Amino acid sequence: MALTLRSFEPRHANAWDAFVASHPRGTFFHRAAWADVITTAFGHTNLYTLAERDGIIVGVLPLAQMKTRLFGNTLVSTPFCVYGGPLAAEPEVAIALADHAEALRARAGATAVEFRYRDEVDSDWLARSDLYVTFRKGIVFSDEANLKAIPRKQRAMVRKGMQNGLVSVADQDADTLHKVYAESVRNLGTPVFARRYFRILLAAFGDCADVVTVMDSGVPIASVMNFYFRDEVLPYYGGGTRAARQVAGNDFMYWEVLRRAAARGCRLFDFGRSKRGTGAFAFKHNWGFEPAPLPYHFSLAPGAAIPDYNPLNPKFRVFIAAWKRLPLPVANLIGPPIVRGLG
Secondary structure, three states: OOEEEEEOOHHHHHHHHHHHHHOOOOOHHHOOHHHHHHHHHHOOEEOOEEEEEOOEEEEEEOOEEEEEOOOEEEEEEOOOOOOOOOEEOOHHHHHHHHHHHHHHHHHHOOOEEEEOOOOOOOOOOEEEOOOEEEEEEEOOOOHHHHHHOOOHHHHHHHHHHHHOOOEEEEEOOHHHHHHHHHHHHHHHOOOOOOHHHHHHHHHHHHHHEEEEEEEEOOEEEEEEEEEEEOOEEEEEEEEEOHHHHHOOHHHHHHHHHHHHHHHOOOOEEEEEEEEOOOHHHHHHHHOOOOEEEOOEEEEEOOOOOOOOOOOOOHHHHHHHHHHHOOOHHHHHHHHHHHHOOOO
């Protein structure tokens, strides 16, 4: 049967998601709803494409164009997500989708196409696997066994949170999450997303997403949005206030995510990606997770270089230091227009 590529339409969503769920390399970030999330929240152009044989989906390409004055023009699979790239039932389909993405790049005048693969794939594109890693580890039914699997020093921090009387709630409260998250990322020198983005995510994925918030005497001190896919939990957007550090709020929060996920049947904890040499990398490694390189692949326009918006880049040092000193209301106001180009 001839292979046909066509633009994604909302009517394809159920078949798209069924293909993703059945594919061994399918991830939460390949789900069809991201197309609308990215367009609605950030105004980026949706280039989602599916491949069919005789009306049956045999491949999907979640792709969007990110074009901003500050950060240029690139095509990414998938922006604002840690995993992506085409999924294909056979090598011929994978090649066709990659060629299609390159043709779209040339047509859009973009400098690069980025495929955020989670696993190694055969490709003649330029690969970069030295910046980001992911942390994934199995979990079991037993709270006692899961707690014992955490290395001793980090386990002591979890117990400290318990002894401090911290409690957690799981709900769909995007506003509380944003309040805590905004303070956390400002303290790190990073622009924050708009509150609206978190609301859009929960509206799109409410059946497989929640927010776990840690309370200290009724005051939210740490909060994280979690995604659920197959038997995996992915704590994704999260952070803690300065007060959380004093009572082990962040450690307790991730323990509560793990505990609650195990109770609902999850068997894998995906701690997400981190950059080498960062505090987040060390934190996850101290929890007993081993890093696995993320082999992101790029196709570049002639003369173009791989985009580098890594905050460890020395040229961003002054900006980050200044951002940390911004009043929180100011950071919350000017952050969203900037971060829309940092997907």
